[in-house]
Amino acid sequence: MTRLAVPDRTRALARREHRVARVLGLLALVVAWEAVTRTGWVPALFLPSPLGVLAAGAEMLGTGELAVHLATSLRRIVLGFGLGALGGVSVGVAVGVFSLAEAIGNPLIAATFPIPKIALLPLLILWLGIGEASKVAVIMLGVFFPMAINTYTGVRQADPLLIRAAVSFGAGRWSVIRKVMLPSALPMIFAGLKLGAGTSLLLLVAAEMIAANSGIGFLILNAQNLMETTKLMVGIVLLSLLGLASHWLLVRLERVALPWRAQA
Amino acid sequence: MRVLVDDVSKVYADRGGHPVEALAGVTFTVEAEELVAVVGPSGCGKSTLLNMVAGLLPPSAGSIAFEGALPPGRPPTAMVFQEFALFPWRTVQANVELGLEETGGPAGERHAVARRFIDLTGLGGFERKYPHQLSGGMRQRVGIARALAVDPAVLLMDEPFSALDAQTRQLMQEELLAIWERTRKTILYVTHNIHEAVWMADRVVVLSRRPGRVLDIVPIELKRPRMEAMAAEPAFLQAVERIWALIKSQAREALQEGAA
Structure with a gap:
C-alpha cells in the first residue's frame, strides 16, 4: 500500500506580512534619492537632497517660519473640516430620516456634488473676501458633500430589523435615530471623514496657492517663485506628514467610537 | 392579561x-x-x-x-426575535437595558433590573461582551433577558x-x-x-x-x-x-x- 500525504493546497495563496520589506522599500527610496543628489547628476536646484530638506526644515522650525505657516493652515483646515463634517452629518441624517428632506435634498446634492469645489473659490472670494472666510468655506464645501452622502447612505443602511426591535420596545422617532440610525451610520461616517480629510488637504493647498500670504500652499508656491527648491520640498513633506497624521488620528478616533468593531 | x-x-x-x-x-x-x-x-x-x-x-x-x-410603566408586550435583533454596538448589559430606557427609570435602577435578568438567563459574566462575541444560544439569551426586563404583560x-x-x-x-x-x-x-x-x-x-x-x-x-x-x-x-x-x-x- 502506498501512502499519500495530504498536501496543503492553500499554501500558494497564503499572504505573509513581510515586515522588513515594508521598512526597506521606504528606506531604499530615501537612500537612492540621497545618492542621486550626491553624485551631482541632478542639480540641487531641481532636486535637493533629503538631508538638505531635513536641515532646511530644522532651520525653518528654529526661525519660527514653519510654525506660522503650519498654524495658519491648521486653523483653516480644522475650521473648514469641522464645519463641513458637522453640516454634512446633520444634512445626511435629515435626508436619510425624513422623506420630505430626502425629496428636497437628494436632487440638490446630486446637482451640486459634481462641481469641483475649487472652481467655486473665485465666487467665494467675491462673496466672502480674500481673507480666511473664503478658504474655510471652500474646505467646508469639499468636506460637506462626502460627509452628507456617506451619512445618508449609512442611515439608509440601518437594519430594518433593529428599527423594528427598537420600536417594539417603545422607541419613538428620535430614539430610533439616536439608538439605531446614527450608530449604524458610524462606519460610513468615519469613511466619509477619511475621504474628507484628503479632500480638505487638497483644497487647502489649492486655495492657499491662489490667494494667500501664509500657509503651507503659499510656502510651496512662494519657494518656487524664489527658486528655493529645498523650502518647497519642506512644504511637500509637511503636507505628507499632515495627511498621515490626520489619517492616524481618524483611525484612533474610529477605534474609540466603534469599540464593538475593535474587539474581535 | x-x-x-x-x-x-x-x-x-x-x-x-x-x-x-x-x-x-x-x-x-x-x-x-x-x-x-x-x-x-x-x-x-x-x-x-x-x-x-x-x-x-x-x-x-x-x-x-x-x-x-x-400596571403603569409596564408595556403590554415585548418581543423575542428569531434573528435575535441585538444591537451590535451595545454590550450585553446595554442591550438588556434597551427597553428599560424607554420606560424612563433612573439609571441605577435600570442597571440593577438588567443585572437581575442577565443572571436569570445565565448571562452572568458576559455583561461587557458584544453580541458578535457570543454564540447563537447566548445571543438569544440576551434577546430573552431584554424582553423579560421590561416586565411585559x-x-x-x-x-x-x-x-x-x-x-x-x-x-x-x-x-x-x-x-x-x-x-x-x-x-x-x-x-x-x-x-x-x-x-x-x-x-x-x-x-x-x-x-x-x-x-x-x-x-x-x-x-x-x-x-x-x-x-x-x-x-x-x-x-x-x-x-x-x-x-x-x-x-x-x-x-x-x-x-x-
Missing part, C-alpha cells in the same frame, strides 16, 4: 402591487399566564400575526385587544430558537420553561416545529397555509413542569400526530407550490 385575537385578517401588497392575503379570519385567545404556541407551514402568516399583536403591523380587518389590568416569541443548532435549541427550550415556571408570563410562541410547540405549550393553535386560518386549537394534556421523558408519553405523541395530520397536506402543497 389575556390576548384577544378576533377575526383578524391581513392583506398586503406584494412587490408587483398585487394584494396577498396573509391571514384570514383568525380568532383565538391567550389566557393569563398561559403559554400558547402557534404552528403552521412556512408562509402561513405566523410572524405577521405576532407582529400585529406587538403593534408593529396593523390588521386589515378584525381586532386585537388585551384584557385585564396593566405578554411575552411574544417569534421562532426564538429556530436559528440555533438542535442541541442548543433543546437546552434553551428547557431553560425557557424553567424561567416561565418562575415568572408565569403570558406567552404567545410562534414556531414551525411541532414537537417544540407540543412540549412547551398549554394549547397549540394550528394555522393553515396562506391565507392562514385556524385549523384547530389543540390542548396539550401534559403535566407541568414538563420533563424530557414526557416526549414518550401517549398524550405527547397523540398531540404531535394530530397536529402533523393537520399540517402535512398543507405543507406538501406549499412545497409543491414553491417548486413550481
Whole structure:
C-alpha cells in the first residue's frame, strides 16, 4: 500500500506580512534619492537632497517660519473640516430620516456634488473676501458633500430589523435615530471623514496657492517663485506628514467610537 | 392579561402591487399566564400575526385587544426575535437595558433590573461582551433577558430558537420553561416545529397555509413542569400526530407550490 500525504493546497495563496520589506522599500527610496543628489547628476536646484530638506526644515522650525505657516493652515483646515463634517452629518441624517428632506435634498446634492469645489473659490472670494472666510468655506464645501452622502447612505443602511426591535420596545422617532440610525451610520461616517480629510488637504493647498500670504500652499508656491527648491520640498513633506497624521488620528478616533468593531 | 385575537385578517401588497392575503379570519385567545404556541407551514402568516399583536403591523380587518389590568410603566408586550435583533454596538448589559430606557427609570435602577435578568438567563459574566462575541444560544439569551426586563404583560416569541443548532435549541427550550415556571408570563410562541410547540405549550393553535386560518386549537394534556421523558408519553405523541395530520397536506402543497 502506498501512502499519500495530504498536501496543503492553500499554501500558494497564503499572504505573509513581510515586515522588513515594508521598512526597506521606504528606506531604499530615501537612500537612492540621497545618492542621486550626491553624485551631482541632478542639480540641487531641481532636486535637493533629503538631508538638505531635513536641515532646511530644522532651520525653518528654529526661525519660527514653519510654525506660522503650519498654524495658519491648521486653523483653516480644522475650521473648514469641522464645519463641513458637522453640516454634512446633520444634512445626511435629515435626508436619510425624513422623506420630505430626502425629496428636497437628494436632487440638490446630486446637482451640486459634481462641481469641483475649487472652481467655486473665485465666487467665494467675491462673496466672502480674500481673507480666511473664503478658504474655510471652500474646505467646508469639499468636506460637506462626502460627509452628507456617506451619512445618508449609512442611515439608509440601518437594519430594518433593529428599527423594528427598537420600536417594539417603545422607541419613538428620535430614539430610533439616536439608538439605531446614527450608530449604524458610524462606519460610513468615519469613511466619509477619511475621504474628507484628503479632500480638505487638497483644497487647502489649492486655495492657499491662489490667494494667500501664509500657509503651507503659499510656502510651496512662494519657494518656487524664489527658486528655493529645498523650502518647497519642506512644504511637500509637511503636507505628507499632515495627511498621515490626520489619517492616524481618524483611525484612533474610529477605534474609540466603534469599540464593538475593535474587539474581535 | 389575556390576548384577544378576533377575526383578524391581513392583506398586503406584494412587490408587483398585487394584494396577498396573509391571514384570514383568525380568532383565538391567550389566557393569563398561559403559554400558547402557534404552528403552521412556512408562509402561513405566523410572524405577521405576532407582529400585529406587538403593534408593529396593523390588521386589515378584525381586532386585537388585551384584557385585564396593566400596571403603569409596564408595556403590554415585548418581543423575542428569531434573528435575535441585538444591537451590535451595545454590550450585553446595554442591550438588556434597551427597553428599560424607554420606560424612563433612573439609571441605577435600570442597571440593577438588567443585572437581575442577565443572571436569570445565565448571562452572568458576559455583561461587557458584544453580541458578535457570543454564540447563537447566548445571543438569544440576551434577546430573552431584554424582553423579560421590561416586565411585559405578554411575552411574544417569534421562532426564538429556530436559528440555533438542535442541541442548543433543546437546552434553551428547557431553560425557557424553567424561567416561565418562575415568572408565569403570558406567552404567545410562534414556531414551525411541532414537537417544540407540543412540549412547551398549554394549547397549540394550528394555522393553515396562506391565507392562514385556524385549523384547530389543540390542548396539550401534559403535566407541568414538563420533563424530557414526557416526549414518550401517549398524550405527547397523540398531540404531535394530530397536529402533523393537520399540517402535512398543507405543507406538501406549499412545497409543491414553491417548486413550481
